[in-house]
Amino acid sequence: MKKFTLLTLILILLLSLILLRGNYIISLLYLCYVFIKTSFTQNSNILQIIDLPFIDNVSSVLLLFISLFVVVFSKSINKKLQQKINFINIVITLLLMCFLFAPIITVQHPDFQKNISVTKLLHPFSSVEYVRFKNENNPITEKDKLISLYNSVIYKPYDENIIFFDSSQTDTEFKCFQAGEEIVIDKSLLVTDGKEIKIYNKFFPLGTDEFGRDVFTRIIFGSRISLLVGFFAVLISFLLGIILAYIATQSGRLLNIVISRLTDLFLTVPAIFFVLLFLAFFGNNLISVILVLGFTGWMSLFKIAKSEMISVKQKEFFLTAKLIGLNKRELLIKEILPVIIVPVIVNLIFQFSNVILAESALSFLGLGTGNEYSSWGRMIQSGQRYLSEAWWLVIIPGLVLIITLLAINEAGRKL
Amino acid sequence: MKSELLKLFINRILTSILVLFLLITLVFILIRLAPGDPLQKFISPKLSPELATQVEKSFNLDKPIHIQYFSFLAKIFSGDFGVSYSYRTSVLTVIKNYFLFTLIFSTISFLLQFLIAFLIARFTFKNKDKLVDRITNRAAVVIYTIPSFVLGLFLVIVFSVSLNLFPTSGIESIHNDSVSVLQKIADHLYHLILPLITLTAAGSALFYRYLRDGFSQVSNMNFITSLRASGFSEKEIFNKHILPNAIQPLISVAGIEFGILMGGALITEVIFSLPGMGRLTVSAIINHDYPLVIGCTFIAGLIMIVANMIADLIKIKFDKRLTKELIE
Numbered sequence: 001m002k003k004f005t006l007l008t009l010i011l012i013l014l015l016s017l018i019l020l021r022g023n024y025i026i027s028l029l030y031l032c033y034v035f036i037k038t039s040f041t042q043n044s045n046i047l048q049i050i051d052l053p054f055i056d057n058v059s060s061v062l063l064l065f066i067s068l069f070v071v072v073f074s075k076s077i078n079k080k081l082q083q084k085i086n087f088i089n090i091v092i093t094l095l096l097m098c099f100l101f102a103p104i105i106t107v108q109h110p111d112f113q114k115n116i117s118v119t120k121l122l123h124p125f126s127s128v129e130y131v132r133f134k135n136e137n138n139p140i141t142e143k144d145k146l147i148s149l150y151n152s153v154i155y156k157p158y159d160e161n162i163i164f165f166d167s168s169q170t171d172t173e174f175k176c177f178q179a180g181e182e183i184v185i186d187k188s189l190l191v192t193d194g195k196e197i198k199i200y201n202k203f204f205p206l207g208t209d210e211f212g213r214d215v216f217t218r219i220i221f222g223s224r225i226s227l228l229v230g231f232f233a234v235l236i237s238f239l240l241g242i243i244l245a246y247i248a249t250q251s252g253r254l255l256n257i258v259i260s261r262l263t264d265l266f267l268t269v270p271a272i273f274f275v276l277l278f279l280a281f282f283g284n285n286l287i288s289v290i291l292v293l294g295f296t297g298w299m300s301l302f303k304i305a306k307s308e309m310i311s312v313k314q315k316e317f318f319l320t321a322k323l324i325g326l327n328k329r330e331l332l333i334k335e336i337l338p339v340i341i342v343p344v345i346v347n348l349i350f351q352f353s354n355v356i357l358a359e360s361a362l363s364f365l366g367l368g369t370g371n372e373y374s375s376w377g378r379m380i381q382s383g384q385r386y387l388s389e390a391w392w393l394v395i396i397p398g399l400v401l402i403i404t405l406l407a408i409n410e411a412g413r414k415l
Numbered sequence: 416m417k418s419e420l421l422k423l424f425i426n427r428i429l430t431s432i433l434v435l436f437l438l439i440t441l442v443f444i445l446i447r448l449a450p451g452d453p454l455q456k457f458i459s460p461k462l463s464p465e466l467a468t469q470v471e472k473s474f475n476l477d478k479p480i481h482i483q484y485f486s487f488l489a490k491i492f493s494g495d496f497g498v499s500y501s502y503r504t505s506v507l508t509v510i511k512n513y514f515l516f517t518l519i520f521s522t523i524s525f526l527l528q529f530l531i532a533f534l535i536a537r538f539t540f541k542n543k544d545k546l547v548d549r550i551t552n553r554a555a556v557v558i559y560t561i562p563s564f565v566l567g568l569f570l571v572i573v574f575s576v577s578l579n580l581f582p583t584s585g586i587e588s589i590h591n592d593s594v595s596v597l598q599k600i601a602d603h604l605y606h607l608i609l610p611l612i613t614l615t616a617a618g619s620a621l622f623y624r625y626l627r628d629g630f631s632q633v634s635n636m637n638f639i640t641s642l643r644a645s646g647f648s649e650k651e652i653f654n655k656h657i658l659p660n661a662i663q664p665l666i667s668v669a670g671i672e673f674g675i676l677m678g679g680a681l682i683t684e685v686i687f688s689l690p691g692m693g694r695l696t697v698s699a700i701i702n703h704d705y706p707l708v709i710g711c712t713f714i715a716g717l718i719m720i721v722a723n724m725i726a727d728l729i730k731i732k733f734d735k736r737l738t739k740e741l742i743e
């Protein structure tokens with residue numbers, strides 16, 4: 001029997017994503033087709049429908065097909081994925097998939113909320129009934145058609161056409177109840193299934209938060225914040241650490257001493273203190289969190305890179321390269337980096353998990369990436385006010401965070 | 416030997432002063448760069464312009480920035496941190512109240528971390544390569560990874576909300592005044608059990624990893640084998656030879672850890688709303704209470720440095736050769 005490899009897992013996940021969400025993918029592709037067609041036939045300004053969600057959705061669908069293609073046909077990647085599955089690569093695969101295909105995996109906008117009195121603080125695995133209004137407006141122009149198609153395909157944080165309710169009654173009119181409040185709706189306005197009014201069911205796999213937003217969706221989108229902050233902060237730390245270490249080893253003694261002493265200074269004071277100070281004084285948002293975490297995380301990398309560079313400096317190949325006349329940048333990129341890359345990468349992986357932890361801790365203290373992004377720490381912070389009513393608001397993002405950190409740390413240790 | 420130790424001491428004190436000075440300067444620069452004028456808290460629009468300038472003068476804010484900086488430094492190093500904006504009393508008085516709690520709380524936690532790590536490490540070392548050992552090693556990694564705010568909230572959910580065993584926050588019950596001293600202490604301890612677990616878990620896992628690795632590394636060395644061949648008892652070998660050698664890398668880590676703990680167990684204090692240094696610092700930062708921010712920074716930095724120094728001294732006691740290394 002063939003081994004169950006990582007490749008099989010990825011293929012199963014990708015294919016099941018395509019099969020399960022085929023409906024959505026096809027309607028999105030159709031939207032693209034209509035968009036391109038209209039942009040050729042109409043002169044009016046239709047570029048205005050290109051916004052972030054649109055690009056996000058379309059690019060994830062494209063990425064889905066590209067990654068499927070690459071995984072199957074690229075020989076080198078195919079070979080690399082022929083490894084046994086374990087905890088680390090399962091978690092990392094899932095994280096990457098959440099990051100890349102978040103709009104395809106989820107079935108709604110992360111901030112979607114409607115009829116809070118019915119949908120707030122629902123248990124995991126609960127579902128709510130809702131009815132849908134008929135779509136009344138009939139678009140005439142091509143542009144209106146495109147816009148209504150866009151509105152029906154791309155998920156938005158609101159939807160006027162649906163009403164959630166606890167229970168309902170159908171007589172001559174449709175009556176539904178929301179937390180004791182009665183709402184009467186004309187039958188002719190609602191979507192019907194034959195003669196009966198069609199009652200849909202919305203399923204919340206991980207429950208909802210205090211604003212009736214789906215926790216599952218928010219977790220998936222939260223992975224984007226964590227990975228984004230982690231990636232860019234680590235990139236900044238990497239560039240700073242490597243460049244400073246290179247300057248310290250290649251230039252005179254004085255500069256070396258100054259840089260090294262400064263590093264020691266930053267190492268004695270807990271970085272979290274400066275991070276808090278900076279964010280509280282200068283405002284906290286996604287960019288400032290990335291910058292601050294990047295600028296406070298280069299010290300350990302600097303120490304490692306410096307000690308490695310000192311040993312490289314005396315090696316013959318480096319002296320030869322220097323005598324040939326490579327300039328400083330070429331020396332760094334072509335001669336030093338390939339040699340020291342392994343310890344540096346190990347350090348960067350640990351730094352990555354540190355940054356993810358720091359970002360969620362900052363969000364927990366209310367100094368994170370702000371309200372507009374549903375980061376995991378932010379979810380835990382807002383969930384702690386509902387500890388007695390809704391444990392899942394804290395436990396679920398907490399567990400996701402722990403599993404992520406464990407997988408990344410283990411990956412660093414294995415290398 | 417003595418002169419070398421003295422040299423180390425002077426060296427350390429000089430660098431510490433430099434570090435503190437740079438730290439304070441950095442904070443000063445950050446505060447001055449920050450948007451918003453701290454003066455606005457004290458000047459109401461109704462105040463006459465003369466009085467407003469008088470207030471400005473009383474804060475030394477009318478002078479050029481470098482003179483402000485030097486008078487600020489002179490004040491700090493003479494121990495005058497000024498008056499807290501939000502508490503309206505001297506910064507040192509505010510810090511004193513909060514520091515006492517942090518001192519007791521963090522010391523208990525630190526000792527517990529050490530004790531738990533040592534006991535478990537000794538136990539698993541004796542049961543080397545057995546199932547208990549492997550499970551504990553894995554568990555230590557997992558526990559170390561759990562962020563303290565997640566652990567704290569999990570504990571609250573399980574023990575306070577579901578089982579209703581422990582209180583969720585604070586350090587004393589409402590009717591705390593009418594009981595005897597012993598009952599008071601018991602009440603405090605009862606309130607501090609969950610915070611202590613939260614604060615101690617990650618630290619003990621870290622210490623455990625260091626101790627356990629140290630034990631197995633040292634026990635594989637040749638001199639242990641030769642001691643064993645000479646017929647010393649296992650107990651004697653462990654207490655007199657393995658332990659002192661294995662504990663060394665732990666001490667520098669413990670020094671840093673202790674310094675951080677004394678600066679305040681920030682997250683734990685926030686979760687359980689405890690009156691400690693960490694929460695004081697955060698609230699000072701968020702309320703833009705600049706004198707208090709500087710006071711907290713200074714105290715935290717000072718303690719970090721002292722803790723590191725003590726750790727170095729303990730290390731020297733175990734291994735005299737380190738003196739030279741540390742001077743360099």
